[in-house]
Amino acid sequence: MKMIVINNPAAKTGGAITILVDFLKKIGSLKCDRKFLVIVSSEELKKYETDKIKIIVIETQNFFKRIIWDNFKLKSFLKKQNICSNLFISLQNTGVNLDKEIPQIIYYHQALSLSNYKWDFFKKDQRIYWMYRYIYPIFIKMYLKRVKKIIVQTEWIKDSFSKKFFYPKEDIILIRPELSNIKVKDYIKKKQNKVIFFYPASLQTYKNHGFLLKIFGELNKENPKLLNGVEIILTIENTPKVRSLINYYNIENYIKLVGNLNYESILKYYGMSDVMIFPSSIESLGLPLLEAQQFGLDIIVIDLPYSREVTSEYEKVKLIDKLDKFQWKSEILTKIKKIKEEKNEN
Template sequence: MKIIVVNNPAAKNGGALTILKEFLGKIYSLKCNRKFYIIVSLEELKKYETDKVKIIVIEKQGFKDRILWDNLRLKKFLKNKNIMPSLLISLQNTGVNIDKKIPQFIYFHQSLSITNLKWNLFHKEERIYWMYKNIYPFFIRQYLKKANKIIVQTEWVKKAFLEKFNYSEKNMVLMKPSINRIDIANINMIDKQKYRIFYPASPFMYKNHKIVIKALGDLLQERNELSEKIECIFTFLKGENKELDELIKKYNLENIIKLIGKVNYEKVLEWYKSSDLLVFPSYLETFGLPLIEAQDFNLKILSVDEKYAREVTESYKNVEYINKNDLDKWKNQILKNLID
């Protein structure tokens, strides 16, 4: 029986974990003569284990630990466990140091390293983005020649990767995530008395919550009577981003913007069903999963005008695109949807 090793201890949350779970879900029902060894760092993923899928849980890795794992420890680990893979799949953007005779596929989904955006190393909030933009590409290039295939989610990522790393197009595979259709009828509604705007995103700088906060602040300063008719849902908690907390306070939006924290997938679906408008001003994504999910609910979308957004919503009619910095347009389009 052929053995496939999947390396992904870096997936702990967010999009990376979603991709890993999607992958596990696919091989769970796969009928083939293969044995999968999936290396992860979350004990909860043990539930995906079957007679053909072995979940190996290792300790969570910091940046230095991951470098050591990819370069030295993984190869030694496989040898000690007497695991002889016929294929290695990396779901965490970079290749690993293994025998060159073993084919290696890399699933690449890290837009920070291929964007043209610039970050300031000396700005605390931007430092991590600067690292991904300027340092992380070294680790992508490190074992790129060993990679037989690079798999990407979108056409824009494929083009950007080819340009950034001067890689051979014949070895690249475009594989859009296969999102299961949502059975809306079985999803609960969340009670509401106001027009509801929803934005499911972590409070990272590039998620661009600021433009939504400022747009709502300006709108309600001009039309104060609307404050009793509108609410906006963000999926983080007070204290996670002090700059956003201060901005919400500055515009007196504490009763308008509700910070509900991270919620599980089932609850996110309930918020989609119970909302009137999805805003998605994030200017740095590989795919933008909420843009896909919202379409199943026929939800009106105000989206940032970026390549990824146009690609994943190209066949959807209920979407408007707005420049990431066009405050007046964000404000006016929110108002237009509110009063229509």
């Protein structure tokens, strides 16, 4: 059976799953006779199956399982399913080992492999990032000659990918994710008696949650009265390390840990928030920056190529030079005072 095969078993949470769901909706609305086979690792995505979209769920893949799948198992899997692909699309950054005559398109959104951060392999919490920085590019290069087009989310990724992998810039297509289907009015429920900061990000070293907790810890120590009525919502789990930091900085009354959320719940938190705070040091796009703009939130974000590009036409944003704690504290205090005054007036 001739089908367009889409490979994305790596998408499980966050921006990756949001992009995948958006992609499934788009191909589902296409008026064409093409059939699509979509390989994922989340059973919940089966609900997007249609007459033209067949969704196959395989086991969740870690770094090493994915290498085996892309290089060996995928080809034999398609053969057993009697599927002959006339186009292969990878939504997870690398080409795969298929027959050379099958054209491949890559959706590339992995900033770790393009960053200049020097991770330490011998530190357990940095090992996976070290692999993405130094080992992963080997697999990106492996089948790059078979890739006809690369799709990216931002101009800075387009430039960096072309330079790093010597790939023709004219074959890299920039497509910014669209979030036009969000019905913002359905989610707006501001809490008048609180100033709410929201940071939707997974617990990874470069997301800098520790830095954020330290900032609010120092603010609490320096100006506890001003922090009355302030809440910081983080989409991370209540791990022993996180809890110990919260206790150390004495900010238990301000921090709300909500864990990993589905997209609907994420939108509800945007709707009740006043400020989206985003100190992440490595992003290809930073999807929450687009989402926060949809909701008209104030944004405090680290000043890096991805954030400058994504917020270039947005007025309610403050870009702060890297992790300068004095600038971050100053801007957070400014936002708290401004929002409290606005809420008191209302």
